[in-house]
Structures are given as structure tokens and as C-alpha cells.
Amino acid sequence: MKLRQRTATVLLCSLAAAVALAGCNARRIKERPSPRGTNVILLIGDGLGDAELAAARNYLTGAGGHLTMEKLPVLGRMTTYAVVENAPHLPDYVVDSAASATAWATGKKTSVGRLSTAPQTGEPLATLAELSRAAGIPVGIVTTAEITDATPAALAAHINARVCQGPNDLAFCPEFRRESGGLGSIAEQILHQRFEIVLGGGRRRFEQHWGGLGNPQALLDTAHQLGFTVVTTTSQLEGPLRPPVLGLFAEGDFDRLWKGEPARPYPGSGPQRCQPAGRPPEQPTLEEMTRKALEILDQLARERGRPFFLQVEGANIDKSAHAADPCAQIGETAEFDRTVDLVWKYAQERGNTLLVVTADHAHATQIVPHPSAGAHFPGLLSTLVTNEGALLTVGYATNAPAGSQTHTGSDVSVFASGPYSEQLAGRHDQTELFVVFARALGLRE
Amino acid sequence: MKLRQRTATVLLCSLAAAVALAGCNARRIKERPSPRGTNVILLIGDGLGDAELAAARNYLTGAGGHLTMEKLPVLGRMTTYAVVENAPHLPDYVVDSAASATAWATGKKTSVGRLSTAPQTGEPLATLAELSRAAGIPVGIVTTAEITDATPAALAAHINARVCQGPNDLAFCPEFRRESGGLGSIAEQILHQRFEIVLGGGRRRFEQHWGGLGNPQALLDTAHQLGFTVVTTTSQLEGPLRPPVLGLFAEGDFDRLWKGEPARPYPGSGPQRCQPAGRPPEQPTLEEMTRKALEILDQLARERGRPFFLQVEGANIDKSAHAADPCAQIGETAEFDRTVDLVWKYAQERGNTLLVVTADHAHATQIVPHPSAGAHFPGLLSTLVTNEGALLTVGYATNAPAGSQTHTGSDVSVFASGPYSEQLAGRHDQTELFVVFARALGLRE
Numbered sequence: 087m088k089l090r091q092r093t094a095t096v097l098l099c100s101l102a103a104a105v106a107l108a109g110c111n112a113r114r115i116k117e118r119p120s121p122r123g124t125n126v127i128l129l130i131g132d133g134l135g136d137a138e139l140a141a142a143r144n145y146l147t148g149a150g151g152h153l154t155m156e157k158l159p160v161l162g163r164m165t166t167y168a169v170v171e172n173a174p175h176l177p178d179y180v181v182d183s184a185a186s187a188t189a190w191a192t193g194k195k196t197s198v199g200r201l202s203t204a205p206q207t208g209e210p211l212a213t214l215a216e217l218s219r220a221a222g223i224p225v226g227i228v229t230t231a232e233i234t235d236a237t238p239a240a241l242a243a244h245i246n247a248r249v250c251q252g253p254n255d256l257a258f259c260p261e262f263r264r265e266s267g268g269l270g271s272i273a274e275q276i277l278h279q280r281f282e283i284v285l286g287g288g289r290r291r292f293e294q295h296w297g298g299l300g301n302p303q304a305l306l307d308t309a310h311q312l313g314f315t316v317v318t319t320t321s322q323l324e325g326p327l328r329p330p331v332l333g334l335f336a337e338g339d340f341d342r343l344w345k346g347e348p349a350r351p352y353p354g355s356g357p358q359r360c361q362p363a364g365r366p367p368e369q370p371t372l373e374e375m376t377r378k379a380l381e382i383l384d385q386l387a388r389e390r391g392r393p394f395f396l397q398v399e400g401a402n403i404d405k406s407a408h409a410a411d412p413c414a415q416i417g418e419t420a421e422f423d424r425t426v427d428l429v430w431k432y433a434q435e436r437g438n439t440l441l442v443v444t445a446d447h448a449h450a451t452q453i454v455p456h457p458s459a460g461a462h463f464p465g466l467l468s469t470l471v472t473n474e475g476a477l478l479t480v481g482y483a484t485n486a487p488a489g490s491q492t493h494t495g496s497d498v499s500v501f502a503s504g505p506y507s508e509q510l511a512g513r514h515d516q517t518e519l520f521v522v523f524a525r526a527l528g529l530r531e
Numbered sequence: 532m533k534l535r536q537r538t539a540t541v542l543l544c545s546l547a548a549a550v551a552l553a554g555c556n557a558r559r560i561k562e563r564p565s566p567r568g569t570n571v572i573l574l575i576g577d578g579l580g581d582a583e584l585a586a587a588r589n590y591l592t593g594a595g596g597h598l599t600m601e602k603l604p605v606l607g608r609m610t611t612y613a614v615v616e617n618a619p620h621l622p623d624y625v626v627d628s629a630a631s632a633t634a635w636a637t638g639k640k641t642s643v644g645r646l647s648t649a650p651q652t653g654e655p656l657a658t659l660a661e662l663s664r665a666a667g668i669p670v671g672i673v674t675t676a677e678i679t680d681a682t683p684a685a686l687a688a689h690i691n692a693r694v695c696q697g698p699n700d701l702a703f704c705p706e707f708r709r710e711s712g713g714l715g716s717i718a719e720q721i722l723h724q725r726f727e728i729v730l731g732g733g734r735r736r737f738e739q740h741w742g743g744l745g746n747p748q749a750l751l752d753t754a755h756q757l758g759f760t761v762v763t764t765t766s767q768l769e770g771p772l773r774p775p776v777l778g779l780f781a782e783g784d785f786d787r788l789w790k791g792e793p794a795r796p797y798p799g800s801g802p803q804r805c806q807p808a809g810r811p812p813e814q815p816t817l818e819e820m821t822r823k824a825l826e827i828l829d830q831l832a833r834e835r836g837r838p839f840f841l842q843v844e845g846a847n848i849d850k851s852a853h854a855a856d857p858c859a860q861i862g863e864t865a866e867f868d869r870t871v872d873l874v875w876k877y878a879q880e881r882g883n884t885l886l887v888v889t890a891d892h893a894h895a896t897q898i899v900p901h902p903s904a905g906a907h908f909p910g911l912l913s914t915l916v917t918n919e920g921a922l923l924t925v926g927y928a929t930n931a932p933a934g935s936q937t938h939t940g941s942d943v944s945v946f947a948s949g950p951y952s953e954q955l956a957g958r959h960d961q962t963e964l965f966v967v968f969a970r971a972l973g974l975r976e
Contacts, residue, residue, distance in 0.1 A: 136581060137893075137941045140610075144940075149612040149622040156958045161606060163944065165585075167594040176921040177594040180900045448582075452897075453940025454929055455625045464931050465909060476621040483928035484899055486909050495589075495898025496582045499608065511956075513601045 123223065123393035123528030124505045125383075125439040127429055128190070128519070129155075130237055130397065131422050132183060133404030135448030135496055141412065141480050142419035144453070145360070148474035153419075154427040155443045160507040162500035164516045166447050171197035174205040179495040183404065184248040186446035186516065187240030191215070193520030201236065201272070202244045210244035210269075214520060215281060217529050218395045224329075224386040225281040226379040226394065230340040230372055230418070231401030232288025234272040237446060241397060242284075243275040252291035253305070265297050273305050277312060282329040283382050285375040286401075287336035289318065306334075319368040323378055331382065333375065341365040342402055344417025347468060349410040349482050352457055354467025357477055360413035372400055372425045380432055393438070393527055398425060407449040408490045410466045410482040415451070426501075433504055440506045440526045442519065445498040450484040450491035466491075568668070568838035568973030569950045570828075570884040572874055573635070573964070574600075575682055575842065576867050577628055578849030580893030580941055586857065586925050587864035589898070590805070593919035598864075599872040600888045605952040607945035609961045611892045616642035619650040625940040628849065629693040631891035631961065632685030636660070638965030646681065646717070647689045655689035655714075659965060660726060662974050663840045669774075669831040670726040671824040671839065675785040675817055675863070676846030677733025679717040682891060686842060687729075688720040697736035698750070710742050718750050722757060727774040728827050730820040731846075732781035734763065751779075764813040768823055776827065778820065786810040787847055789862025792913060794855040794927050797902055799912025802922055805858035817845055817870045825877055838883070838972055843870060852894040853935045855911045855927040860896070871946075878949055885951045885971045887964065890943040895929040895936035911936075 131138075143153050168178040168185035174197065178185075182198045189195055192202050192211035202211045215225045229238045234251035250259035252273045262268035269275055273291040276284060292309065295302040309316050314332040317323050323333060345363035347355035365371075376398050383394035400422030406415035426443050433439035454463045456479050465483025472478050484492040502510045506526045510518070524530075576583075588598050613623040613630035619642065623630075627643045634640055637647050637656035647656045660670045674683045679696035695704035697718045707713035714720055718736040721729060737754065740747040754761050759777040762768050768778060790808035792800035810816075821843050828839035845867030851860035871888050878884035899908045901924050910928025917923050929937040947955045951971045955963070969975075 137939065140941050144624055149610060149624060150960060152958065161608065161957050163606065165594060177919070179589055179594060179898050179923055452929060453624050455937050461930060461934055463929055465928055476624065478624055481929065483910055484897060484908055484926065485906060489906055492900050494582065496585050512606050513597065515595060
């Protein structure tokens with residue numbers, strides 16, 4: 087046991103040394119909070135482009151209805167482009183979740199696949215979460231993906247390739263091995279950051295063993311020794327939990343809430359109604375995780391006289407669109423929108439809270455005319471019978487039918503409420519989120 | 532000559548009788564203007580969905596730039612769905628230009644293909660342009676398509692099928708023949724409406740002969756006899772013109788300003804730079820037509836102590852997207868955006884002018900990752916070298932490669948400035964344009 091504790095301490099220390107670069111970078115932005123900062127809650131619908139949003143609205147509320155997020159008082163639009171790795175003065179017009187999340191996490195553009203590191207040089211870029219922690223601001227990260235996936239990881243990790251999620255996943259990032267003096271995998275970096283509450287999937291990354299100076303240990307054991315409250319089921323999430331909290335409710339990503347026939351070549355799947363998929367009960371809903379995160383962060387923020395920063399991701403909208411699975415996609419969007427409702431009510435009651443709902447990139451979905459033999463969408467199609475009883479045909483044709491449907495380069499919508507939200511009205515680049523959040527949290531530049 | 536004049540008078544009278552229904556409908560909305568109405572200028576980028584907008588921005592200004600329309604102070608979003616002809620309580624999630632223009636022209640939803648007539652019943656729906664005229668408000672309509680095409684026609688015509696553009700085009704609308712007691716083709720109805728200035732293409736529709744009670748006559752001749760100042764070249768447009776003005780600068784639609792290789796299956800066309808296409812000099816630019824319309828409407832409005840209503844359409848964005856021709860599409864978008872610049876400057880100098888820039892529906896364009904043999908967009912592709920020197924790949928895959936690429940069902944952006952513009956912030960349905968325009972013009976409901 088003592089040996090294990092020493093192992094954990096070594097992890098913290100070795101990581102602390104390795105993260106020094108990022109720390110130096112972080113210190114460039116002076117982190118003294120203003121006396122009264124504003125809570126910041128960012129809700130990311132991964133891949134929730136405007137076509138995905140309209141498809142979900144049509145299905146759920148009818149064409150004339152509004153999703154909850156659309157009722158927020160401030161509307162903006164954001165560009166999401168990345169930059170080219172070897173020519174970072176040039177844009178890469180279609181972004182991925184890693185470069186996109188880096189943009190708001192650090193205020194800097196990077197290239198596709200990178201997490202909070204600069205293109206070409208790999209320089210670590212200080213994140214809002216790190217700056218918050220340095221200012222005594224509690225931080226929460228919630229997702230329905232693995233917590234080592236791109237969107238949550240951008241706040242916590244500095245690494246050259248988003249695939250380097252666990253100690254055994256470093257084939258593309260050999261220089262990040264701690265044995266090589268690196269920062270370690272994304273999972274190791276998340277433990278090091280010790281944010282107040284991190285909830286999602288990806289337990290398999292923490293079951294991997296880190297080298298530990300000749301004393302291999304599963305990261306989960308290390309987490310216990312470092313004082314994390316580790317929870318892995320919905321019922322464990324419900325009780326009172328002492329931060330820092332690490333919730334790992336699935337081996338990989340969460341299961342989808344809804345299922346249906348994926349889109350298929352003409353005449354396509356359906357007409358169909360979407361069905362509950364039976365997410366396993368040990369996996370909480372996004373609302374349940376978010377409610378717990380709000381409870382803990384609210385309490386800590388009051389104790390410390392500080393605001394808090396929370397990022398919540400509805401991750402599997404994106405993954406369902408990659409799979410051309412409209413029912414799964416809409417079910418995840420519905421869950422995300424219910425979470426918006428929960429958070430908006432909290433923000434209205436709490437006051438002094440900036441709430442921002444947006445996406446990290448547009449995706450492949452298109453709402454298209456009903457197919458006929460003479461004229462039809464040439465890719466993957468599905469026709470859904472919406473709640474209002476009409477036929478909604480959605481298509482996916484950004485990759486070969488057997489391939490993963492790709493992101494697209496349209497802007498995304500931004501919905502916001504609370505202090506500073508008017509600064510996001512109109513059209514901005516998503517790096518502006520970093521600036522507005524830092525201002526709201528009282529982190530001075 | 533006398534006979535011809537009588538023929539023209541007969542056209543007016545017979546049309547007047549036939550339009551009575553529409554007139555009755557119009558009178559239901561009391562048209563007394565408030566003492567000081569606000570000018571309304573609506574600029575429609577036909578098919579200028581957000582992907583089309585982002586593609587043009589990337590090419591023209593760079594990913595980090597802003598088109599002029601994006602600089603307008605108010606941003607909104609609009610749903611554009613139509614309704615099902617035989618079940619008008621149900622939405623048709625993908626609209627066409629006819630049903631879409633009917634929505635803002637009349638405040639009512641209709642089915643695809645209809646122009647300012649109700650689904651199922653065919654009841655004529657009073658248009659903003661008719662209500663304006665009845666209130667002494669001068670009206671202008673400008674387009675780069677045929678003036679009998681859907682977007683301009685929705686303000687001027689009540690007909691069951693948008694294809695019924697000239698007297699010889701009534702195969703789908705036999706009951707609209709004047710010999711059958713109908714309102715006549717779209718071209719005939721435009722002449723009847725006698726709006727102050729109508730500029731665009733479609734001369735071929737006015738070269739057709741109308742029945743004229745056994746005395747066939749070309750509509751162009753009728754127009755002259757009805758007192759229209761008819762112009763057909765850019766130089767004729769430049770001089771002082773006495774309203775009503777009918778400008779017909781092309782046999783059909785205007786030629787495109789830019790050309791390039793259309794999109795093709797993998798590896799696609801390009802990498803290419805777009806080239807000037809050499810629009811014939813007798814066809815004016817959209818700015819030139821708009822400047823003349825503003826000059827005439829401004830003068831008339833001052834004389835009458837009334838505001839004016841002007842609709843300007845950049846029509847061939849849509850037609851270029853149907854043809855999967857990204858250079859033509861971007862060239863037309865650039866012209867449209869220059870027109871926004873012209874109008875915005877006018878509105879700022881003139882004051883008391885509501886300017887709204889939007890689209891009638893989203894279209895097929897997608898901005899996609901650069902294609903490779905292993906993973907590429909399966910439809911029509913083109914890679915452009917943008918002004919900032921980066922590679923922009925756009926794809927079209929909403930119909931078979933040889934077919935016309937179809938519209939899509941995403942919302943469209945709304946950019947606005949001036950009085951009442953804040954009423955368009957956030958998300959609305961496009962029928963709300965009718966309400967806000969009527970309010971601005973001082974047309975009481």
C-alpha cells in the first residue's frame with residue numbers, strides 16, 4: 087500500500103515536471119480573478135450542426151417548434167476552421183473535435199488531431215481549465231464519450247495526437263511516454279490535472295497500466311491513491327461525493343439512448359419511428375451527470391467565493407452521424423437538449439451564470455426531398471415518421487457508404503444566456519469563446 | 532394602333548376582374564399606412580444556405596473574414612418548410628423557391644410549386660406588394676432570374692404552378708388561361724400589377740402572345756401600350772426612366788459572372804481558381820439594377836410621403852448549386868454581397884429603412900475534407916484555391932451526378948439592420964417576415 091502511494095506520488099511529481107511547459111505557458115496569462123466572477127457553463131453538442139439540429143427539431147417538436155436551446159435569448163454563429171499543420175498561416179476548412187475544442191479551450195487555432203498544443207512546434211497551450219484551477223475556480227468536465235476523447239481532453243491534456251488516450255495507446259505519441267520524459271497519455275494527464283469533477287466513459291483507458299518506474303499500476307488504482315472518489319455506476323453517482331470525483335461509467339463511450347435502422351442506399355431505411363435502445367442502467371443520463379457536477383461545483387464555488395467552470399458534452403450526436411444512424415443521433419440530441427433545459431433552469435435560479443450552447447463542427451446530415459425511383463439522394467437515406475406525423479428524409483453522403491461519414495465545414499449556431507452572453511451575438515470565431523469565458527470567470531489577460 | 536390600345540385595356544380589365552378574388556383577400560387586411568412608415572428592402576440570396584455562404588466566404592474573404600451581409604447588426608435564423616398539398620396541416624420539410632417566397636410575400640405557408648395561392652383550395656393570398664400598392668407604397672422587384680421565376684413572381688402572381696410563366700406555358704395551369712376566365716400566366720399577371728419597377732430576365736415570356744379576344748399580341752407590345760417604360764439593355768437602364776419600368780435584359784435568366792469546372796466525381800475538378808465568365812454587357816449587374824430601383828423608389832416615396840418596398844434577388848446562386856458549379860455559385864454570391872453593400876450604404880444614408888438579407892432555402896453544397904483514394908466524398912467534388920491560398924473542397928451529392936442537385940431542409944440565416952430589425956433576432960419562421968414588413972411599412976392588420 088505504501089509502495090502504491092509512493093507510486094501515485096511519483097506519477098503526480100513526474101507529471102508535474104513534465105507539465106511545466108504548459109504551466110509556464112499558463113502563467114503568461116495572469117490568472118487573478120476579479121472579486122466577483124461569473125460562472126461559465128459550456129454545453130457542446132458534438133457534431134450538432136444546423137442540419138442535425140433541424141432534423142432533431144423536426145422529429146421531436148415539429149418543424150414549427152423550438153428545441154430548448156433555441157429559446158435562449160442570444161443567438162450567434164461561429165466559424166470552426168482548423169489550420170494546416172505544416173503551414174499554420176493557412177486554414178483547414180473542415181475541423182475535427184480536437185482542434186475545435188482546442189480553439190475554445192486555449193483561444194488558439196491548431197491542426198486537426200492536436201489537443202491544446204500548437205501546430206508544428208507542439209508547444210503546450212494553457213487551457214481555460216488550467217487557468218481556472220490556478221485561480222481557485224473549480225472545474226467540471228462531463229461527457230457521454232470517453233473522458234479521454236477529444237472534447238473533454240482538450241481542457242485537460244496537451245498532446246500531439248488525440249488517439250493517444252491511455253498508456254498503451256501511445257504508438258503515435260512515443261515522445262509523450264513518461265519514460266521518455268513526456269506528459270503521458272491523455273488519461274494520465276487527466277489524473278494529474280485533478281479537476282474537481284470529471285464524469286463520462288472510457289474506463290478501459292484507466293484499466294491500463296502506466297510504467298511507474300518499474301512498478302506498473304492500473305491508472306484506476308492510482309486514482310484511488312491520489313484521493314479521487316471513483317464512481318462507476320449511476321447509483322454510486324447519486325450519493326454525496328467528495329471531490330475530486332472521477333466517474334467512469336462505461337468501458338468506452340456511453341451506449342446510445344435510441345435506436346433505429348441506420349440510413350441505407352435508395353430506397354433507404356424506414357419509414358420508421360425511433361425506439362429506445364436500452365442504455366445500461368449503470369450509465370447515467372447526461373442530465374444526471376450534469377446535475378451532480380452542478381451540485382458539487384456550486385458548493386465549492388460558494389465555499390471559495392469563486393465562480394465555477396463546467397463543460398458538458400453530448401458526444402454521441404457526432405458518433406451517430408459518423409455511423410449514418412439518424413435515430414441514435416436524434417435520441418442523443420434530445421438528451422442534450424434536456425440537459426440544456428436543466429442547466430438553463432439552474433442558471434436562472436442561481437443567477438450570475440453565463441450559459442453557452444454550441445457545437446464543435448457541422449456534420450454530414452442533410453434533410454432532403456422524399457426519394458423516388460426517378461430522383462433520389464444517391465447516398466445513405468432514412469425516412470423517419472416524426473412526432474407530428476410527417477415524413478422526414480435524411481441523407482448522409484460525405485463518404486463511401488461503408489465509410490465513416492465525415493464532418494463538414496459550415497458554421498455552427500451559438501445559443502447563450504446570462505452575463506457576457508451578448509458578446510457572443512452575431513458572427514464570431516470559436517476562439518472568441520475563450521476570450522469571453524476568461525472575461526466572465528475574471529481571469530485577466 | 533387603336534386596336535392595340537383597346538387590346539391592352541381589355542387585358543387590364545379582364546385581368547382586373549380575374550384578380551378580384553385576390554383583391555378581396557387583400558382587402559381583408561386593412562391597408563391604411565401609419566403616417567410615417569419605414570422603407571423595407573429585402574435581399575434574397577436564392578439557395579444561399581449556410582454552407583453556400585461559408586464556401587463563398589472562404590473563397591472570397593478567407594475563413595476568418597466576413598461577407599458584408601455578416602456585418603449587419605442583427606442576426607436571426609429562419610425555418611423555411613412548406614406544407615403538404617393534400618394535407619396542409621403537415622409540413623413538407625424541404626421547400627422550393629415558390630412556396631418559400633409565398634411565405635414572406637403573404638404570411639401563409641403553401642405547398643411546393645405554388646405561388647401565393649393556398650394549398651388544396653388554390654385561394655389567392657394577398658401579397659405584401661399588393662397591399663403596398665393599395666396603400667400608395669411604391670414597389671420594386673429586381674432579380675437576375677426571369678422576372679416570372681418563383682421568387683419575384685410570388686409578389687406579383689397567384690398561380691397553382693410556378694412553371695406557368697408565359698401565355699404559352701400554361702399546360703399545368705389550364706384553368707388560369709384568360710380564355711377560361713383565369714388570371715393568366717405569371718407574365719400577364721406581372722403586367723396587370725403595374726408595380727413601379729420590375730427588373731430582371733425572362734424577355735422570352737413577354738415575346739409570347741396572349742389570346743386577347745381573338746387579337747393575339749405579344750405581351751411586350753401590350754406593356755408599351757399600358758405605359759410601361761420597357762428597357763432591355765444596361766445602357767437603356769442608365770438614363771432617367773419614367774415608372775412603371777419593365778426591364779427585361781435577357782431572354783431567360785442572366786448569364787453567370789464567373790465560370791470554372793463544375794464539380795465531378797472523385798478526384799473531382801480542380802484545384803482551380805474561378806474565372807470571369809463574361810456576362811454580356813447588355814445584362815446589367817445586380818448592383819446596377821438595384822441602384823436604379825432605389826433611385827426611382829426613393830423619388831416616388833418622397834413625392835408620395837410614403838415608404839417603399841423593394842425585393843432584390845440574387846437568383847443564380849441557386850441555379851449554380853443545382854448545376855454543382857461552385858465557381859458560378861460563388862461569383863453570384865459575390866455579386867449579391869456587393870449589392871448588400873450598396874443597399875446597406877443607401878439605408879444608412881437614407882435612414883428609416885429596414886434592410887433584411889436572407890435566403891429562401893438551404894441547398895446541396897457541403898464543405899468537405901480533401902479527397903484521397905482511401906476516403907473521399909462519393910458525389911460531385913471540386914477543389915478551389917481560395918484567395919487566401921488554401922484548398923477548399925466542396926461537394927454536391929443530393930441527386931444522381933447527372934441530375935439537378937436538390938435543395939435541403941436546414942434553416943437559413945437572416946441578417947438585418949434598421950428599424951424593426953431587432954424583431955428578426957433569434958429564431959423565427961420566414962412567415963414572420965411578412966408580419967414585420969407589414970408593420971414597418973405601416974400596413975395595419
